[in-house]
Amino acid sequence: MYIKTLTVSDINRYIKKTLDNDFILGNCSVKGEVSNFKFHSSGHMYFSLKDKFSKINCIMFKSSVERLNFMPGDGMKVIVKGRISLYEKEGVYQLYCSEMKPEGMGELYLAFEKLKIELEKKGLFDISHKKKIPIYAKKIGVITSPTGAAVKDIINVTRRRNKKIELLIYPSLVQGTGASDNIIKGIEAFNSMEDVELIIIARGGGSIEELWCFNDEKLAEVVYSSKKPIITGVGHEIDYTIVDFVSDMRAPTPSAAAEIGVFSLEEYVQKILNYKNKLYNSVKNTVNDKKNRLAFVKKTLEVNNPLTYIANEYENIDKIKESLDFKMKVTINEKKEKLGKINALLSAHNPLNILNKGYCIIEDEQKNVISSIEELNKKYKVDITMKDGTSKVELIHYKK
Missing domain, CATH: 3.40.50.2300 (Response regulator)
Structure with a gap:
């Protein structure tokens, strides 16, 4: 008889297929005592079910664990439902649990x-009805x-x-x-x-x-x-x-x-002390801040004090006054010099100066200058101005 040589993977795969196709093993209910219980961080549960003579390794995946209304533990007697299959990698068969309930408490649960x-x-x-503690x-x-x-x-x-x-x-x-x-x-x-x-x-x-x-x-x-x-x-x-x-x-x-x-009274007292310190620091910081702001405002006022401004302006006024005095003196001197020149020019051209040489000015009563004998012969009253004054004169005309 010919016997085919199989690999380990082949034999494990065959055993798994055989177990998976078995009607009883594919949907069974098993009771026993929980041992070696481990609740993994992944949410899966790993444990064994045992009785007086045997044990079987079990696993319950997270999706099934979330439906449990109690937490199993070592020594607890339970009834589990699931299927038996082979874990090919290790060649170990185990019970994959889908449901679990404590033994003897089914009706109460x-x-x-x-x-x-x-x-x-x-x-x-x-939750909306729950009152605040x-x-x-x-x-x-x-x-x-x-x-x-x-x-x-x-x-x-x-x-x-x-x-x-x-x-x-x-x-x-x-x-x-x-x-x-x-x-x-x-x-x-x-x-x-x-x-x-x-x-x-x-x-x-x-x-x-x-x-x-x-x-x-x-x-x-x-x-x-x-x-x-x-x-x-x-x-x-x-x-x-x-x-x-x-x-x-x-x-x-x-x-x-x-x-x-x-x-906790201790925590309560500590919380009050923390609030007290916080309030004290807040008030202290506020006061210091206000002090600093007040000092800044005071300094600003001192810098911009109207009296200081006025005092500074006195100096500016003095400078302006000195400048004005200087300009006035310069202007006056310029005007004096100009006036002296004009006066000298006027004096040089003053017609009255000629009177000092023995000349005179003859004017009629209307102050019109008489510059010819012809005009003079027509007048009877005239004003004769000489160097030392003016004299009114009545004229007598003789016929030739």
Whole structure:
């Protein structure tokens, strides 16, 4: 008989094809205990399922992980659905998981999911309805078991963060029959107190059965209708209940709820001191800035002071005066010199000077100069001007 020699890749590919084509292995449901659990940064989950005798490697891709409503962990018994195939590169077969649920809790989870969908449709989870958590609540109502670890954690956190905060503890059942009604009464009681600013509903971790009272529809509606903001700190980080979706804020643990609701007195005081320093520095800088601006304005005024300007102008006036005096003297001297020349010229041509030589000027009564005998013979009264004055003379004409 002829036997064909295959490569490793050939044989792995053949085994993978065989597994993929198997009807049962292509769509199977497997239950077992989770071990070697690893939640990769890529969003994929890697783990093994085991029982008393065997184990199988499993992988759940991110797209399937996002549909989970709980976080699996080592030791947890689960039921997974998926297909079995071969990882050719390593020659290892593994279970590729598409769904997962805790074993023995299927009915509760179905009820949880059903109620969650109904309330979400009614709008009880709407973010727009959620009330703002007060930053500086002075009085906080806490609904929890008076003997559980949750109340101790909340008290310890409150004492550490702010000893001045007043906590009102409403003792309530937090599991079992009547627990939901107890919690509702606590909410109603705190809503009737005007000075209570915030309500915390808290409980430590537990199984889904132990936390089931927090999945009550009536409780969810009361939480939704509460006039006071509510923080829920129920279970551990992986535990989600209906009231977590309805409340104004969900904390992963009771301690975290107290951390959120109770403001740190030390941080508050430090914030005030920071504001004080900031205000002081702001005022100081403003005053210094105003001082510098005032000094600048003062200096500007001093430079542009009218008195300084006037004093400077006195000097300019003196200079102008000196210049004017000089110009006037020069002008006067020039005019004097010119006038002297004109005077000398006038004196040289003055007709009166000729009188000093014995000549005279004869004028009629109308001050007309008589320059001929003919004109003189026609006049009877004349003025004769000589060097020492003028004399009026009457003429007597003789006939020849």
